[in-house]
Amino acid sequence: MRALPTPATHTVQSHKTLRTDRRGPLLSIELNTPDQGNTVTETLLDELLAVLDQQAPDIRVIVLSGAGADFCLGGDRSEYAEQLAHDPDGSGVRISGAKARRVCEALSANPAVTIARVQGKAIGAGLALALACDLRVAAETATFRLPELALGLPTAWGGLLPRLLNEVGAARVRELVLTCRSFDAQEARALSILQRVVPEQDLDAAVHAWAAPVIRRSPTALRVTKQLFHAYSSATRLADITALDAELMASVLLEREHAPTADGRRTGLYG
Numbered sequence: 681m682r683a684l685p686t687p688a689t690h691t692v693q694s695h696k697t698l699r700t701d702r703r704g705p706l707l708s709i710e711l712n713t714p715d716q717g718n719t720v721t722e723t724l725l726d727e728l729l730a731v732l733d734q735q736a737p738d739i740r741v742i743v744l745s746g747a748g749a750d751f752c753l754g755g756d757r758s759e760y761a762e763q764l765a766h767d768p769d770g771s772g773v774r775i776s777g778a779k780a781r782r783v784c785e786a787l788s789a790n791p792a793v794t795i796a797r798v799q800g801k802a803i804g805a806g807l808a809l810a811l812a813c814d815l816r817v818a819a820e821t822a823t824f825r826l827p828e829l830a831l832g833l834p835t836a837w838g839g840l841l842p843r844l845l846n847e848v849g850a851a852r853v854r855e856l857v858l859t860c861r862s863f864d865a866q867e868a869r870a871l872s873i874l875q876r877v878v879p880e881q882d883l884d885a886a887v888h889a890w891a892a893p894v895i896r897r898s899p900t901a902l903r904v905t906k907q908l909f910h911a912y913s914s915a916t917r918l919a920d921i922t923a924l925d926a927e928l929m930a931s932v933l934l935e936r937e938h939a940p941t942a943d944g945r946r947t948g949l950y951g
Contacts, residue, residue, distance in 0.1 A: 697724040699747070700731055705740040705895050707792070714748025719756040720805040725779040732786040740902060741891045742790060744813055745797040752806025754827070755837065777837065780805065784838035787812035789910045791903045793894045797887050798822050799880055808840035811847065811873065814909070815890050819880035822865045824873065830860040846913060847872050 693700045694712070701708040709731060711718035718724075735742070746752050759776075787794050787809070796810035798818035803825045810816050828835045835841045835857050844853045848871045856863065865877045878886045894902065 695727045697721065698727045698731065702736070702739075705738055706743065706891055707735060707739045707741070708743045708745065711746040711752055714746070717750050717753030717801075718746040718748065718806070719753050720780070720809070721756045721759055722776055722779070725776065725783055728783045729779060729786065732783070732790065735792070738899070739792045740895050740897070740899065742792045742794045743797055743887055743891070744787070744794065744809065746799070750800030751798040751802045751822070752809060753801055754804030754806050757831070780838040784808060784812040788843070791906055793902070793906070795887055795890055797883050799883060801825070804828060805837050808838040808843075811840065811843050812838065816874045817876040817878060817883060817886045818865045818868065818874050819883055820865050820877050821880060823862050824868050825860065825862045826857050827860050829857060
């Protein structure tokens with residue numbers, strides 16, 4: 681395996697929820713709140729957007745990973761409850777949902793090749809972040825789940841559903857969404873959610889095996905190829921209504937928050 685070239689630029693930055701490490705044309709972005717399962721919060725979305733919006737034009741590979749035992753345990757549900765408490769009309773949820781869509785689009789439409797490095801659990805929004813990447817490798821012990829329906833929520837975060845339909849197929853996606861069951865890395869690979877499954881200790885080597893040849897490619901050819909992939913992928917989605925994800929999520933959360941139970945009491949956001 682050829683080694684990556686010695687970087688002319690090496691910078692490491694720590695943010696509130698992220699850690700970034702740039703080595704020449706390779707940028708590593710690590711979700712870095714392992715004590716919280718790297719859950720997706722408003723702060724994390726803001727920091728991801730800032731990093732991706734400000735990435736250097738010579739970055740050719742971006743690696744998205746999670747610190748600790750799990751890649752990402754999904755969205756922070758307590759934050760949704762706080763947003764509704766402060767904004768009963770759901771505007772906070774809508775703003776958060778719009779940011780989620782922008783983050784996932786910034787990964788999928790990025791001029792660099794994006795690689796998801798997954799270990800442990802990738803749940804809900806965590807799976808959406810991984811799926812927005814071009815290449816996805818997971819440890820053989822990794823597990824995945826789409827729990828939204830079991831939580832009384834729609835599968836409407838970051839454009840997850842059309843990406844799943846495009847990559848996996850409607851029949852199999854329908855079963856995963858409606859049952860909310862967990863599935864392992866081998867099944868995720870069979871579904872094309874992953875391209876590779878390796879022992880956890882080999883994750884970095886698998887990422888390196890993808891990154892090394894990409895970094896040697898012509899920057900112009902790489903950028904145009906990424907644009908072609910993104911354009912053709914979008915075209916196959918037919919009517920892509922992901923712009924409505926934030927509105928759908930806010931509407932369902934508001935209804936759930938205010939719906940009375942059989943005894944006349946309100947259920948609250950999560951029961």
